[in-house]
Amino acid sequence: MSVHCHAPRDVRPSIAIVGAGAIGTVMADALAVSAEVILCRRNRAEPMSLQIDGERRVVDAAIASTASGLDPVDWVVIATKAQDTAALGEWLDPLIGDETCVVILQNGIGHAERIARWVPEDRIVPGIVYLVAEKTGRDLVVCRDAIGIALPNTALAQSFATLVGETVPVRLTEDFAAEAWSKLIMNVALNPLTTLTDRTMEVTADPALRPVVQALLSEGVTVAEAEGVRMSQDAASTLLAHLDRLPRDGSTSMQLDRRNGRPLEYRFLTGAILSAAERHAVSVPHLRTIHGLLGALTA
Structure with missing residues (x-):
């Protein structure tokens, strides 16, 4: 079955990033170039800033401090630690609709299994992150090296890759x-x-x-x-x-x-x-x- 998880060509796609740590902040900044980004960070409404090569900028993303009032989006990017996935229901329940696709940027293996209760496997893109970055303050991430992310070479992953800006290189691999x-x-x-x-x-x-x-x-x-x-x-x-x-x-x-x-x-x-x-x-x-x-x- 072919799955398309993107907005019409004349509309910027909507992407919700769940997790405002190092990975989530870097990805929010990279995706904001081509999409309307919502950065979900629990109980804190302040924007995140990103520092790269000594340059600091505010990430161009809307902030959702609670899941209240959120609607389904085109894409959800999960950027929390693997052990936190089971507790993401309050965010994923409103964000994932019938056509929403999910990108999971986490360490480990078995990515799809962790969110099987919310979305079928054919709408899931697992991702491996190669990123040297850390959250140095409540609202600041310092990125020392954005080597990139690796995704399986599927049509769905290719669609997501076209949305990622130049800050984070994307590599599609045949052997994920x-x-x-x-x-x-x-x-x-x-x-x-x-x-x-x-x-x-x-x-x-x-x-x-x-x-x-x-x-x-x-x-x-x-x-x-x-x-x-x-x-x-x-x-x-x-x-x-x-x-x-x-x-x-x-x-x-x-x-x-x-x-x-x-x-x-x-x-x-x-x-x-x-x-x-x-x-x-x-x-x-x-x-x-x-x-x-x-x-x-x-x-």
Whole structure:
């Protein structure tokens, strides 16, 4: 079945972005070039500002501080953490109509499953975000590197890609499963270590922890292959090289969540790979230890 989730050519499409954190703010700014954007941020009506390369600007988006009075839109972009998705009903119920399409920009895998109660899979576009940005104030996001987002190469994803401005490059991939798993594996090697040590991304180069990083990457690749995901022969080395290119002074979202007393999304990162490992009886001792430490940290 063909699905079209866009307004007529002479009308700017309407897009609601649920979640005004780093990802939501950057995407709101990028989409405001070609669409009427509503940025949904609970209990706060002030606009968001974005700083890139020292330049600061107010994001050109309407603000919805409550879901009251909202109507269905052409597109909904979910930019919250994965663990917050189940609680989004108050926003998604009024925003999603019979023709609304949903883009999910979250870490992890199984994007569509998390919102199956609101919208059928043929109107869902999962997305993988490569973005070095953080919310440094209540109304400010600093973006250090907008590498872009990866989407599956479908007609629906192509329609959304045409709306995204030049700030955020969009890459359409033929093998989204490999893309999602690659990002998940990198997250599992990076986010927990920055969180447990409260160090920036330079922690992956620490000689004492480098073997742990390599082991986590290797275990993740083995599990992905057991799941039937096509990974390259040198996937673990390639992912390590990617981690080494990240800004050394950057923080991860999980690390910032710990600092600010927010729930950690580890169940959707280490937990996702651990569940798959158990399904296929794959041994992942390093991953299991890291997952247990994160669980103890949040107990």
